Amino acid sequence: MEWFVAPEYWLGRLVFQRGLAAIYLIAFLAAANQFRALIGETGLTPVPAYLRAVPFRRAPSVFHLHYTDRFFAAVAWSGVALSAAVLAGLADLVPLWSSMLLWGALWVSYLSIVNVGQVWYGFGWESLLCEAGFLTIFLGNAQTTPPVLVLWMLRWLLFRLEFGAGLIKLRGDSCWRNLTCLYYHHETQPMPGPLSWYFHRLPKPLHRVEVAANHFAQLVVPFGLFAPQPYAGVAAVVVIVTQLWLILSGNFSWLNWLAVVLATSVVDWPAMFGPAPPRFPSAPPLWYDALVVAITALVIALSYWPVRNMLSRRQRMNASFNPFHLVNTYGAFGSIGRARYEVVIQGTDDPEIKPDTEWKDYGFKGKPSDPSRRPPQVAPYHLRLDWLMWFAGLSPMYAEPWFIPLVVKLLENDRATLRLLRSNPFPHSPPTFVRARLYRYSFTGRRERRETHAWWDRALIREYLPPVQLKPTP
Structure with missing residues (x-):
């Protein structure tokens, strides 16, 4: 089935998977370093008390089976080690089924942390990492030709991330519509960065240009992700450039970096730089094809809720519609503080x-x-x-x-x-x-x-x- 595979995206998959592994590593490291004070047994909002109040069906997590601070630390530090191993290329050196187990272990471990993290993990980039991590389980490794359906699901995720953020701005604060939000945002954002003072001091006409460019990048460009190449690649490059601009202007955890990593999976790197795709086996295993088709059907079915949310006048930001954080809705800064x-x-x-x-x-x-x-x-x-x-x-x-x-x-x-x-x-x-x-x-x-x-x-x-x-x- 030639339509099922896209060998030209082998390099895009490689860049995406290594980038995602790096973000997983940072996420697990942050969890390991901070959990005792925040959600540990004697933390500010202890996990044991949360587990007694919330059943497994509402917050699936391995910690429902057992929780101690020592066990949480073991899960978090194991995630750090496994992420580092995958970043170094382990998932490409083992058979396909083993690679899927590695990515699956990362997803289950981080989902387990998010689902007991309470208010400390109530950010959109947590759900984004869970959703991207789940899809990556089925993206294959160096022994498998990249599956078209999973690549399209990654584009659909990036589309929802960008377009949802654009819609929430357009429907939200009037300063987005009159192009004045960045008069304030660089100063009032949650955590300014080293260059935020300089961004804030840019002339106001440039701030208006920033807002207009943001609207174009989030409301128009995402549709280009579904166009044929090279247009899809151009749209992805625009996303990357705008995300790098946001990275320079403030600290938004790994949100922008994960958007960049997702966009790399859309670019047809061999067409741009010339490396020929490696030789893959003649066909993926049938069980793998069946899994990819089943997961695609699942994503299509679960897409009803985020699509309905994006079309609604009462659009919600960063919402998950199921406890596994799959096919979520995204958005940020629907309103901007003036002080x-x-x-x-x-x-x-x-x-x-x-x-x-x-x-x-x-x-x-x-x-x-x-x-x-x-x-x-x-x-x-x-x-x-x-x-x-x-x-x-x-x-x-x-x-x-x-x-x-x-x-x-x-x-x-x-x-x-x-x-x-x-x-x-x-x-x-x-x-x-x-x-x-x-x-x-x-x-x-x-x-x-x-x-x-x-x-x-x-x-x-x-x-x-x-x-x-x-x-x-x-």
């Missing part, structure tokens, strides 16, 4: 609070805290606490149910929690009181930046949490 609000957590070791009490700031690794610190480059790594702190600044509603437990951990100088922070102003003994205050942050102007070397101005808005202390033990 940046940051929750600053402070502590003191004074025994009593007085007018002259000295309060010291806790420093975060990624989110703005110290006004003199340049926004760091974090992506594609994901700092989950920093992202949730940005949401907490938008509304105290987003601080449930983890913020008060976070304050308690700081009052205890909890080691796992402090590892999530950049600086602890009380390294030798816990603070006696902790409070939180809401500040408005704004990028400094050019002149102020030259004179003070500060990246941010901040102004106190109000008290977010009054000073609290641990209840004295009797």
